[in-house]
Amino acid sequence: MFSFRVVKSNGKARLGVLTTPHGAIETPVFMPVGTQGTVKAILHKDLLDIGTQIILGNTYHLYLRPGIEVIRDAGGLHSFIGWQKPILTDSGGFQVFSLSKGRGDGRSKVKVKDEGVEFRDHLAGDLHFFTPERVIEIQEVFGSDIIMPLDECVEYPTTHAYAKIALERTIKWLDRSIRAKKREDQVLFGIVQGAFFEDLRIESALKTVERNLFGYAIGGLSVGEPKEVMYTMAEVVCNILPWEKPRYLMGVGMPEDIIEAVARGVDMFDCVAPTRMARTGTLFTSQGKINIRNEKYKKDYSPPDPDCDCYTCKNFTKAYLRHLFNVEEISAYILNTIHNLRFYHKLMENIREAIREDRFEEFRHSWHKVYNLQA
Amino acid sequence: MFSFRVVKSNGKARLGVLTTPHGAIETPVFMPVGTQGTVKAILHKDLLDIGTQIILGNTYHLYLRPGIEVIRDAGGLHSFIGWQKPILTDSGGFQVFSLSKGRGDGRSKVKVKDEGVEFRDHLAGDLHFFTPERVIEIQEVFGSDIIMPLDECVEYPTTHAYAKIALERTIKWLDRSIRAKKREDQVLFGIVQGAFFEDLRIESALKTVERNLFGYAIGGLSVGEPKEVMYTMAEVVCNILPWEKPRYLMGVGMPEDIIEAVARGVDMFDCVAPTRMARTGTLFTSQGKINIRNEKYKKDYSPPDPDCDCYTCKNFTKAYLRHLFNVEEISAYILNTIHNLRFYHKLMENIREAIREDRFEEFRHSWHKVYNLQA
Numbered sequence A, B: 001m002f003s004f005r006v007v008k009s010n011g012k013a014r015l016g017v018l019t020t021p022h023g024a025i026e027t028p029v030f031m032p033v034g035t036q037g038t039v040k041a042i043l044h045k046d047l048l049d050i051g052t053q054i055i056l057g058n059t060y061h062l063y064l065r066p067g068i069e070v071i072r073d074a075g076g077l078h079s080f081i082g083w084q085k086p087i088l089t090d091s092g093g094f095q096v097f098s099l100s101k102g103r104g105d106g107r108s109k110v111k112v113k114d115e116g117v118e119f120r121d122h123l124a125g126d127l128h129f130f131t132p133e134r135v136i137e138i139q140e141v142f143g144s145d146i147i148m149p150l151d152e153c154v155e156y157p158t159t160h161a162y163a164k165i166a167l168e169r170t171i172k173w174l175d176r177s178i179r180a181k182k183r184e185d186q187v188l189f190g191i192v193q194g195a196f197f198e199d200l201r202i203e204s205a206l207k208t209v210e211r212n213l214f215g216y217a218i219g220g221l222s223v224g225e226p227k228e229v230m231y232t233m234a235e236v237v238c239n240i241l242p243w244e245k246p247r248y249l250m251g252v253g254m255p256e257d258i259i260e261a262v263a264r265g266v267d268m269f270d271c272v273a274p275t276r277m278a279r280t281g282t283l284f285t286s287q288g289k290i291n292i293r294n295e296k297y298k299k300d301y302s303p304p305d306p307d308c309d310c311y312t313c314k315n316f317t318k319a320y321l322r323h324l325f326n327v328e329e330i331s332a333y334i335l336n337t338i339h340n341l342r343f344y345h346k347l348m349e350n351i352r353e354a355i356r357e358d359r360f361e362e363f364r365h366s367w368h369k370v371y372n373l374q375a
Helices: A044-049 A059-064 A068-074 A077-081 A093-099 A132-142 A160-180 A198-210 A227-238 A255-263 A273-278 A311-315 A318-326 A330-356 A360-374 B044-049 B059-064 B068-074 B077-081 B093-099 B132-142 B160-180 B198-210 B227-238 B255-263 B273-278 B311-315 B318-326 B330-356 B360-374
Strands: A003-010 A013-020 A023-027 A029-031 A055-057 A087-089 A117-120 A127-130 A187-192 A215-218 A247-249 A268-270 A282-285 A288-291 B003-010 B013-020 B023-027 B029-031 B055-057 B087-089 B117-120 B127-130 B187-192 B215-218 B247-249 B268-270 B282-285 B288-291
Touching (some): A013 A330, A044 B311, A059 A093, A068 A132, A077 A087, A077 B318, A087 A132, A127 A132, A160 A187, A160 A198, A187 A198, A198 A215, A227 A247, A273 A282, A318 B068, B003 B330, B013 B330, B044 B330, B068 B077, B068 B132, B132 B160, B255 B330, B273 B330, B318 B330, B330 B360
Parallel strands (some): A187 A215, A215 A247, B055 B087, B215 B247
Antiparallel strands (some): A003 A013, B117 B127, B282 B288
């Protein structure tokens, strides 16, 4: 039902195929974030048009709204949202730690205990308790293809001592998650933590790999640390992870981060950047990032990216997109989102093609040269 | 370059073909409102998918933003917005009277003079002066297929005396518009005014028809008067308008209004209802209107309208659309808009088919029966 195969490699960069009950995915892959059962400002059919292979759903948000009963009675998440390709859901842990903390009304403390995490949601402020078992149970209701165990994310910066406590708790929670898991049409990844300390990343990677999971995620990065730290942590971990299993770098990232992580052996990515930035007018192009609000585009009747094959670039000009954005038309957000996600998917296609043709290093260097020159 | 032909009729209801330089339009037709160069919350390609034949642009809004220079340098409105099918633009008069009045800061007076209309815009409050000549000039820059002359809209209710003044001014402005018009790849409609008085509607219709225009619009209705008054005014005017010319009832309306106006001989319609109501969660269905926010749809896994062939109804459930709307996802507005506009276009297709098959009266009565039963 599930398999992963490394088809080819260039140094540490790998071309692979991940097979799920909802179809096969070519890796390296970028997964658009469909927080609340939809990728923001784009329809499923447009996702399919631009080459989306798998989307990510946020357990925290879906658990709160519409709630698991509505999803269960619909026959699971695929059926509820009308998306028949693969879905990966996270554990909700990251949102518990980031969104609940942000309430700032004195009731906002997240209480991490060995048993689980107690938190108040960011909406009504109701009290909830997530345990590793509960998080698996919720994702079994969803029926997502790839599920994640509850883990403890620590902030940047943090102490070595606290990072070690969180790492150990994450491993214990992983063991409970493995025991709780029942469905056989889903696979569980292990999440490597260890914050920004090489020794802890190594310890976490070794212990997680001992559990022999289908795939491995690298969590706790892209939370404010310097890029070099992120790259080093990803490298340290990838050097330990078994070659024949998929690796997923959670919450990463900018195009340059993706290329650097692929160079270190990562296969899967997710990030809100292309969708969120689309809604503030930033477009990724083959020449660097541009902001469509810029006055200089007022009469620029060329497409955002002449090298792009998306609906937006094939049919519309910067001047028109600027106008739509300035007058706050919803179509501005849709068109920008189509373009940015297509840019990401095309980047992944180019990465895969480069690996297939034994020229990933060449691609990597020329890409940085062009992109950084303009950005 | 332009022609209009009544292909068939059932009583006063007519099936026609309106040919323009950007293609032919089957009438009766509904024109989605693309206020600022885009129909709200839907992409052009989705408009084409659901059978949109022509869109309407608002001269007032486009004149303010992006401004006529940007549109001129793009090569006109079709080119600027990337829409290759026909476009009708209004004169801006209606927005001048409604939006400028609404400013409520003491500077908001609209000054109607015989020369033209002085107004402050609803954005920065800058002073502008629209004359019949200026309004034609702006629309010649746009290059819209069908253009409208500046007219004076009066409120409901109004006095017979004022309605007569406005009517006479509208005729004088029409004569100036005819003289100002230069481009031959556009046609000008005359707008019949006369408020809610049969004698004035007759006078306005007779005088407007004397000018021998390509088509005739019925303005100043759907501004708060009872439906029966609107139907009567449309009927009085249609009885005078020449059979072989297209008739356009501006700003109308609800599905039942469209059917009643077709029964009286109207060929063209525009209204913000389907798009605006989509964004507040109201969906038109073959069984009446529903609001998707309703608690009773929480676990309703059936499509909004099982008889509808749109992307939304073919792929999604009320429960999912309700969820998307509740969590304020943009895709809720897109999916609702696709459905509502498809509902309108399908209604027009059904009307045309009924006329073609000599059963319009039957269609009209059965439609009211089903729709009013549930609505």
